[in-house]
Amino acid sequence: DVKVTQSSRYLVKRTGEKVFLECVQDMDHENMFWYRQDPGLGLRLIYFSYDVKMKEKGDIPEGYSVSREKKERFSLILESASTNQTSMYLCASSQFGSALETQYFGPGTRLLVL
Amino acid sequence: GDSVTQMEGPVTLSEEAFLTINCTYTATGYPSLFWYVQYPGEGLQLLLKATKADDKGSNKGFEATYRKETTSFHLEKGSVQVSDSAVYFCALSGESNDYKLSFGAGTTVTVRA
Numbered sequence: 001d002v003k004v005t006q007s008s009r010y011l012v013k014r015t016g017e018k019v020f021l022e023c024v025q026d027m028d029h030e031n032m033f034w035y036r037q038d039p040g041l042g043l044r045l046i047y048f049s050y051d052v053k054m055k056e057k058g059d060i061p062e063g064y065s066v067s068r069e070k071k072e073r074f075s076l077i078l079e080s081a082s083t084n085q086t087s088m089y090l091c092a093s094s095q096f097g098s099a100l101e102t103q104y105f106g107p108g109t110r111l112l113v114l
Numbered sequence: 115g116d117s118v119t120q121m122e123g124p125v126t127l128s129e130e131a132f133l134t135i136n137c138t139y140t141a142t143g144y145p146s147l148f149w150y151v152q153y154p155g156e157g158l159q160l161l162l163k164a165t166k167a168d169d170k171g172s173n174k175g176f177e178a179t180y181r182k183e184t185t186s187f188h189l190e191k192g193s194v195q196v197s198d199s200a201v202y203f204c205a206l207s208g209e210s211n212d213y214k215l216s217f218g219a220g221t222t223v224t225v226r227a
Contacts, residue, residue, distance in 0.1 A: 004157065031213060040219050041219060042118075042203060042217035042218050042219045042220050043158075043203065043215075043217040044217075045214060045215075048213060048214070050213070058214070090157060090158065092157075092158075094213075100146055100163070100165060100207070102160045103158075103160070103215065104157075104159075105157030105158040105159065106157050107155065107156055107157045108157055
């Protein structure tokens with residue numbers, strides 16, 4: 001079975017802290033994605049990676065960075081967390097670049113920034 | 115840019131009722147269209163998709179038809195079960211974006227026994 005795991009289901013951090021969200025997939029997928037999910041806004045793409053060490057900005061990259069040192073792992077970094085980054089963060093992976101390829105999602109990390 | 119508009123929820127139904135969730139889109143050319151579902155406590159999973167006009171996607175008793183003339187991709191199920199309680203997201207991939215999905219806001223559906 002396809003599996004995307006995220007390091008935490010819930011996180012509470014303070015304003016200004018550096019936050020790492022980790023995502024691991026076991027499907028040998030080339031592509032990995034980070035989204036945030038907010039009520040009434042659906043999912044918005046933060047960053048996308050199509051290969052190790054490669055990344056592209058999504059719709060809302062400000063305040064975030066990413067790291068992909070190994071194919072199976074994609075990290076989202078909040079350099080200095082702010083309260084407006086309180087959200088649900090979803091990681092996904094897919095086999096190839098086309099959006100016709102199914103994206104497989106992790107269960108999400110609910111982040112609260114105080 | 116590409117965008118998706120879906121009906122606001124929440125939607126509450128009784129078991130065996132008919133479900134329809136409206137989805138319309140704005141995009142140039144011929145996008146591909148998707149419905150994803152998120153069950154409580156889980157990540158999203160693909161429910162069905164359609165890649166060209168008049169295509170019908172179907173899965174688990176759900177159906178949606180790609181209507182180019184009305185720019186719509188409404189989701190329907192004839193007889194819902196309690197286990198269909200979830201959040202449903204309509205999404206599209208535009209012709210110019212190989213990988214990017216644009217999601218609607220999501221519709222929460224609750225089915226009561």
